[in-house]
Amino acid sequence: MPKWDKFLSKESSLLKTSEIRDLLKLTEGKNVISFAGGLPDPTTFPAEDIKNITDYVLDNYSSRALQYSATSGIPELRKELVNLSSQRGISNISENNIFVTVGSQEALFMLFNIMVDPKDNIFVETPSYLAALNILRARNPSFHGIPLTEYGPDLDSLENQLKKLASEGKKVKLTYIIPTAQNPGGTTLSLEGRKRLLELASKYDFMIVEDDAYGFLVFDGDSPAPIKALDKEGRVIYTGTFSKILAPGLRLGWIVADEEIIQEVELFKQNVDLHTPSFTQFIAAEAIKRNVIQNNLPRIRELYRKKRDVMLHAMEQYFPKEASWSKPVGGMFVFAWLPQKIDTVKMLSTALNRGVAYVPGSSFYYDYSGRNTMRINFSFPTEEQINNGIKTLGQLVKDEM
Ligand code: PMP
Numbered sequence: 486m487p488k489w490d491k492f493l494s495k496e497s498s499l500l501k502t503s504e505i506r507d508l509l510k511l512t513e514g515k516n517v518i519s520f521a522g523g524l525p526d527p528t529t530f531p532a533e534d535i536k537n538i539t540d541y542v543l544d545n546y547s548s549r550a551l552q553y554s555a556t557s558g559i560p561e562l563r564k565e566l567v568n569l570s571s572q573r574g575i576s577n578i579s580e581n582n583i584f585v586t587v588g589s590q591e592a593l594f595m596l597f598n599i600m601v602d603p604k605d606n607i608f609v610e611t612p613s614y615l616a617a618l619n620i621l622r623a624r625n626p627s628f629h630g631i632p633l634t635e636y637g638p639d640l641d642s643l644e645n646q647l648k649k650l651a652s653e654g655k656k657v658k659l660t661y662i663i664p665t666a667q668n669p670g671g672t673t674l675s676l677e678g679r680k681r682l683l684e685l686a687s688k689y690d691f692m693i694v695e696d697d698a699y700g701f702l703v704f705d706g707d708s709p710a711p712i713k714a715l716d717k718e719g720r721v722i723y724t725g726t727f728s729k730i731l732a733p734g735l736r737l738g739w740i741v742a743d744e745e746i747i748q749e750v751e752l753f754k755q756n757v758d759l760h761t762p763s764f765t766q767f768i769a770a771e772a773i774k775r776n777v778i779q780n781n782l783p784r785i786r787e788l789y790r791k792k793r794d795v796m797l798h799a800m801e802q803y804f805p806k807e808a809s810w811s812k813p814v815g816g817m818f819v820f821a822w823l824p825q826k827i828d829t830v831k832m833l834s835t836a837l838n839r840g841v842a843y844v845p846g847s848s849f850y851y852d853y854s855g856r857n858t859m860r861i862n863f864s865f866p867t868e869e870q871i872n873n874g875i876k877t878l879g880q881l882v883k884d885e886m
Contacts, residue, residue, distance in 0.1 A: 499623045505848055508833060512842055518874035520861035521842040523668065523817055526792075529785045530732045534777045535768060542767045554763040556751050558585025558739070562766045565773040566725075566739050572779075573700055574710035575723065575741060584747050585761045586754075589698055589726035589738030593617050593661075595757065596694055596722060596740070599749045600659060601626050606650060608660040610638045612820070612849030612858070614668045614696065617661060621851070628851040631660070635811070637674030638662065640681050647689045657691040665708055666699035666816030669849045669860035673703070673814050679712045686720050693721045701730045701782060703815035704790035719743035727769055729817070730778050730785070735765040789817065789864055795871045796863040803879025805886060817864035820846065822857060827885050829859045836881055841874045 509521050542550050549559070557563065563580040570578060586592040593616075601607060601624040609618065611630035621628070629646055631638040643660075650657060662682070664674040674682070686693050695712045702708075713723035723741040731737075740750060754760070772778055796819055800810055810821040823829065829845040836843065846858025861878075863871060 496623060499625065500619075505830070505833065505845055508837070509842055509844075512837055517837060517840050517842050518866060518870045518877070519842045520863075520866065520871075520874060520878075521844050522862055522865055524862075524865040525729055525733060525785075525817075526788060526864050529781065529788065531772075531777050531781050534772065534775070534781075535732070538768050538771045538775070538777070542764070542771060546767050550764045550767040552763060554760050554766070556754050556760045557747065558583065558761060559763060559766045559770065562770040562773075565770045566741075569773055569778075570723075570725075570741055573697065573708070573725075574714035576714070578741060581744050582741055582747060584740040584742070584750050584754075585766060586724075586738045586740060587758065587761050588728060588733070588736045589696065589724040590616060591754075591757070591761075592724040592738050592740045593694070593696065594620050595750050595753045596724070596746075597621055597624055597661075599746075599753050600692065600694075602658075605658040606655055607658055608643060608646075608691075609851055610662060610667065610670070611851065612669050612846055612855055612860075613661065613851070614663060614698075615844075615848050617696065618849070618851050621661070626658075629657075630851060631662075633667065633670045633672055635672065637664065637667070637670075637672045637678055638682075640678055640685070643682075644685060647685060651689060657689055659692040659694055660686065661694045661696065662712075663696045663698065664712060665697060666703060666813055668698065668816060669818050669844070669846065670820045671811035671813030671816060671818050673709065676709050679709065679715060683712055683715055683720070687718060691720075695721050695723045697723060698726050698729060699816040700725070701778075702786065702789065702817075704786040704793070705814040708815065713741055719746075722746055727778075730782060731769065731772055735769060737761065737765055737769050786815075789815075792863040792866075792868060792871060793819070795868045796861070796875060799872050799875035800879070803876045805879070805883050807886070808882060817862055819861050819863060821859050821861065823859070823882055824886055825857050827882065828856050830856060832881065832885055836878065839877050839881060841877045841881075843878065 563583040603625040605626045607626045631643045713721040726738040807824045844860045846855040847853045
């Protein structure tokens, strides 16, 4: 019997450790090719630039960089984030629409906490980003799924469900969506789809939380403008992150939203951690100013494009023809749909025994369906590991069929 259970809040009982995470933990330090994580390739980190910037920040700003600072973020970084946002097509915003967070994870945590009450109707893509689903699960909402197709979320399905809910007199609070290089699906919603989603939000009066974690990481063609760039009503709350374009260890993300929402987030963050570390904010502001991110991005995109190609090529070669998978134009993941009889949760321990790890897709479904799916990461493993690991995985899937 847990000793301290009676002292814990009801809400904490909604926080669950995942069996899968526990299983994957066992592989740490072992000779396993891991497609399970979501780590950037560490060779993309501009360590030398960050070293120079750190010296510069300490030489010139130490009294502020090592001091407490404003809850919404240091003015220098918020100003640079207005510039960076405009490079994603988000214009007509000022520093007052920007809020700096500890990674976009904290952004999502705070947003869902200030917005979602138990039983609220919310829409998420099926599948969607695991850690966002976990924050939402702790809010105990009424989940509704938008099935992911090859072209992104199925908006016909969304519209039908919205109509049905409206006919039952039910209101929808928000839709959480990753429209570009989706995690885990690897799909990207077209510009027309983005416009349609915005129209639906306006018609049925719900908010959109747009997670643009991979917006700068599209390597085939141009990255479509975020939904926030099309938003005239302030219905879209946008989250961005430095984790994939600079370094996740800095733990920096940001929100772009209407000032009223920003003020609510500010009140919430005062309770969470007062403010995001001043020091890393100064580093990031200087990195944008010196074009470190813009100069580094082509190299990151090229590296991941090559790794994606190696993975897709290996899957063509080794996966059974009954399987299908996403062809991501960016991001870090391929998502695979296997024949229905395959249960990727059950298959994981055999995969680990054979020296390869993946994340079973069911973790990314709010209702834990999608038992025949898996997410595989291509940003972290080397090309050789990708090739060997996909060969092993393909053989395993064939053996299970
Ligand atoms: N959103 C998505 C879709 C992600 O994939 C991630 C990281 N895996 C995050 C948010 C959170 O990242 P961070 O907190 O490092 O910004």
